[in-house]
Amino acid sequence: MPAPFAWIRAEPHGIHVAPADCWIDPSQPVERARVTHGHGDHARGGHGQTVATPATLAIMELRYATRDGATPVEYGETIRLPGGVEATYIPAGHVLGSAQILLEHAGERVIVTGDYKRRADPTCPPFEVTPCDVFITEATFGLPVFCHPPVGQEIAKLLKALRDHADRCVLVGAYALGKAQRLIAELRGAGHHEPIYLHGAMERMCRLYEEFGVDLGDLRLVSDHSKDDLRGAIVICPPGALNDRWSRRLPDPITAMASGWMRVRQRARQRNVELPLVISDHADWGELTRTIEDVNPAETWITHGREEALLRWCQLHQRRARALALAGYEDEDD
Amino acid sequence: MEEFAALVDALVYTRSRNEKLRLLADYLTRTPDPDRGWALAALTDCLSFPAVKSSTIRNLMMERVDPVLWVLSRDFVGDTAETASLLWPDAKGAVAPPPSVTEAVEALGRMTRMSVMSELPKLLDRLDANGRYALIKLATGGMRLGVSARLAKTAFAQAFAVAVEDVEEYWHGLQPPFAPLFAWAAEGAPPPRTEDLPVFRPFMLAHPLDDVTVDLEDYVAEWKWDGIRVQLVHAGGETRLYSRTGDDVSGSFPEMAGALSFPAVLDGELLVRGSHQGGEAGGAASFNALQQRLGRKAVSAKMLAEYPAFVRLYDVLILEGEDLRDLPWTERRARLEALMPRLPRERFDLSPVVEADHFEHLAEIRSRTRDEAIEGLMLKRKDSPYVAGRKTGLWYKWKRDPLLVDCVLMYAQRGNGKRSSFYSDYTFGCWDGDPDAGAELLPVGKAYFGFTDEELKQLDRHVRNHTTNRFGPVRETDRSLVFEVAFDSVHASKRHKSGLAMRFPRISRIRWDKPAEEADRIEALRALVKD
Structure with missing residues (x-):
């Protein structure tokens, strides 16, 4: 009898499912890819076939301008792969279209979470706890110092800064896929119905969200407006544009950034951020550990992030665990 | 303590001097005595609590958090006070409301090396993460918020519309929480007496x-x-x-x-x-x-x-x-x-x-x-x-007239505040030999922008168009632009690769016209050392 879970292996550039000869979130082009969500470090282009949720495929199409090999799968739908493997896509609560992938083979159940969070997000369905034998979890914020505050508290901080400086604008750096749209949706939910101004790089992704039924309200492009129009307004741009030439056109912006890293003062200061907003689409330490308890797998495999601390937590709680060394995941701006 | 913690937090993220002054003045006007006096003392590093050391904080944490998780966290965050403030477990059950700054300062003052391990947790339990950060920083000293004594005095003068020279003079004779100073500035009491005290008189x-x-x-x-x-x-x-x-x-x-x-x-x-x-x-x-x-x-x-x-x-x-x-x-x-x-x-x-x-x-x-x-x-x-x-x-x-040397731009870094989108901070070097024979540049100094807005834009464009390498906020440029650098004197220095340190270097002219190979060699600068 083969060793348990020998059919699924972590290789440097992705998770390989041997009986079906397919890869989960490979960082290099492969013949058969199964993709958890649309962030660039998980969803690379150039694969022969890509199986993902319709929203993730739409995001990839936006990014790589091709639908070649796209094979949609709905949440909860089980598909048969070669070699006696079944795959089911389950909501991960990370961004629009994000999924955990449940793989079943020879009576063993393995879940690859991709990225996930446990908090409510108006732009995507919530994470579903699903029993399994091996739980392959992300660990982006896998240190006990990471405790994301309630999102409402951070939104209130942002709105207060806006009220206190009527002649300036608040410029928020936010990841273009997911964070930006969630931020907008949370602002709308908090009763902020003023126009929100976007950096050009944000526009198409916001439109795509709207096509998938996420209402983002009155969005406008910074480039269509004068400096004076932007006074007292919220402007959203990718983190890389925060301190770049582009921001010179804004009226004395208050520099904000929406990211889980903002929990650490020095991280915020390094980026010249004046208004740190601790808003993350990843699970914080409490969510990571609670999820492992909720799912209660026989083994936990930990990838991309601060594996060491979460591994230690598993040891302290008598849970079998190991760290996987996967290359190519980036988490700096989320 | 919550108001003080909010002030500390705001100061951490503020780089503009005017905004710092506004934040401080605002806090001083709306905070009652003696809290504001203690806060002022804390911000200007006038308080000392010998019973509370960085090692005290570490020891307290070791009793509450797994040591491996503590070390991993501390290494990531890079600051003991901040790590502890984030990792401190929330108190179980009902706790007293947060202490005032005065209550915290008095309690800290009473702590001994024996009692600190049981008394400090009682204060920390009553605070949230921001409050804990402010308390630990206040207790262990070294707030490092960019609040100099001078800035604090200026903010005080701004808060109560009094002359900063008077604040300077009266301040120095007083001990925290500076009650007579607030009585004078905020309530019009007679100024504190300074004749028999070794106080500072403004220059x-x-x-x-x-x-x-x-x-x-x-x-x-x-x-x-x-x-x-x-x-x-x-x-x-x-x-x-x-x-x-x-x-x-x-x-x-x-x-x-x-x-x-x-x-x-x-x-x-x-x-x-x-x-x-x-x-x-x-x-x-x-x-x-x-x-x-x-x-x-x-x-x-x-x-x-x-x-x-x-x-x-x-x-x-x-x-x-x-x-x-x-x-x-x-x-x-x-x-x-x-x-x-x-x-x-x-x-x-x-x-x-x-x-x-x-x-x-x-x-x-x-x-x-x-x-x-x-x-x-x-x-x-x-x-x-x-x-x-x-x-x-x-x-x-x-x-006296400054000394001049022609240097070549090597690295540029972005500025702060309004200049955060401009490469406005430059490192320049002199040739270590004959550039035509393959000599390299040795960095000799660093200076901020000292030009018109138009020149700053041109320089920013030059840096972006001539970048050869990027290190975070720093760009390395090709060796093509010459600065005429003025400085007051130059000294031997073991801290610099070139072995030289300039005093008050500033860029006096941008030499768009001058070929980089014709910039000065390091010997020219070395000859000016008079140590």
């Missing part, structure tokens, strides 16, 4: 002499020595040495604290004895030598012997209870000369008056001077009283 400062000439009938010339301007005060049996910013530097110069033994307030230049520098009375070493003595808490006997300090006197403000500040300079000078015999000669000398027949003669004397201990000339109106700050027409500083 009289000079304007640069730009394109103006003065009549030597009305003005007297003195050397401007290249040390640090100090005020030596003896009152109430105590002696203190204050720097330009009003910081008490007595601890770094114990030999000076023992040198003045009668009540007086003296103004002069702190220098270090040197055998090979000019100056008449004994000679002073270059600023580089003085730097060896700056910022030290403990001064070794070797330091005292190798770099003995003395003060070259410029002025006398108060003498044995008599305030001389309203007298004309000539009278104060006469009083100063008369008291010199009462001062120990190894610790004091008199800054001599520079004799010149007329202004042109003085200009010629200035241009001939290349003594390393001289920064230039001071011109003082003979009838000028001693007034705080810079008053037009009374004192002028006339620095």
Whole structure:
């Protein structure tokens, strides 16, 4: 009898499912890819076939301008792969279209979470706890110092800064896929119905969200407006544009950034951020550990992030665990 | 404590001086006594709680968090206070409301090394993460919020619409929480008494002499020595040495604290004895030598012997209870000369008056001077009283012309605040040999932008178009642009790869026209070292 879970292996550039000869979130082009969500470090282009949720495929199409090999799968739908493997896509609560992938083979159940969070997000369905034998979890914020505050508290901080400086604008750096749209949706939910101004790089992704039924309200492009129009307004741009030439056109912006890293003062200061907003689409330490308890797998495999601390937590709680060394995941701006 | 914690947090993220002033002034006006006084003391590092050390915090955490998780977290965050504030477990069950700053300061003051392990947790339990951060920083010292004593005083003056010079003068005699200072500024009580206290009096400062000439009938010339301007005060049996910013530097110069033994307030230049520098009375070493003595808490006997300090006197403000500040300079000078015999000669000398027949003669004397201990000339109106700050027409500083060298731009970094999108901070170098024979550049200095907005834009564009490498916020550029760099002097330095350190480098011109290979070689700069 083969060793348990020998059919699924972590290789440097992705998770390989041997009986079906397919890869989960490979960082290099492969013949058969199964993709958890649309962030660039998980969803690379150039694969022969890509199986993902319709929203993730739409995001990839936006990014790589091709639908070649796209094979949609709905949440909860089980598909048969070669070699006696079944795959089911389950909501991960990370961004629009994000999924955990449940793989079943020879009576063993393995879940690859991709990225996930446990908090409510108006732009995507919530994470579903699903029993399994091996739980392959992300660990982006896998240190006990990471405790994301309630999102409402951070939104209130942002709105207060806006009220206190009527002649300036608040410029928020936010990841273009997911964070930006969630931020907008949370602002709308908090009763902020003023126009929100976007950096050009944000526009198409916001439109795509709207096509998938996420209402983002009155969005406008910074480039269509004068400096004076932007006074007292919220402007959203990718983190890389925060301190770049582009921001010179804004009226004395208050520099904000929406990211889980903002929990650490020095991280915020390094980026010249004046208004740190601790808003993350990843699970914080409490969510990571609670999820492992909720799912209660026989083994936990930990990838991309601060594996060491979460591994230690598993040891302290008598849970079998190991760290996987996967290359190519980036988490700096989320 | 929550309001104080919010202030600390806001100061962490604010780089603009005006915004810092606004935040501080706002806090001081709306916070009751004595909280605001304690807060002010904490922000200016005037509080000390010997029972609470960084190791105390670590030990407390080890009782509550797995040691491996603590170390991983501490390494990631990079600051013990912040890591502890984030990792402190929330209290179970009902807790008392957060303590006021006063309650926290009093409780911290009562703690001993025995009781701290049980008492500090009681305070931490009552606070959220931001509150814990502020409390731990307050307790262990070193807030590092970019709030200098000067900034705090300016904010205080702004908050209560009083003169910053008065704040400076009254502040120094008082202990936290500075109740008489707030009573005076906020409620109009009489000002605190300072006569018998060794307090700092604000310095009289000079304007640069730009394109103006003065009549030597009305003005007297003195050397401007290249040390640090100090005020030596003896009152109430105590002696203190204050720097330009009003910081008490007595601890770094114990030999000076023992040198003045009668009540007086003296103004002069702190220098270090040197055998090979000019100056008449004994000679002073270059600023580089003085730097060896700056910022030290403990001064070794070797330091005292190798770099003995003395003060070259410029002025006398108060003498044995008599305030001389309203007298004309000539009278104060006469009083100063008369008291010199009462001062120990190894610790004091008199800054001599520079004799010149007329202004042109003085200009010629200035241009001939290349003594390393001289920064230039001071011109003082003979009838000028001693007034705080810079008053037009009374004192002028006339620095000697800077030295110039042509350097090549090597690295550029983005600025802060309004300049955060511009590459406005430049590192430049000189050739270490013949560039045509493959010589490399050695970095020799760093300077901020000193140009017009238009030039800044052009430079920013140049940096972006000539980038060869990126390191976070820093860009390396190709070796194509020459700066004419002005500086006051250059010294040997072990800290720099080039072995040289420039004093006050600034970019005087952008030489768009000059080929980089024609920039200066390192030997040219080395020849200017006079240590």
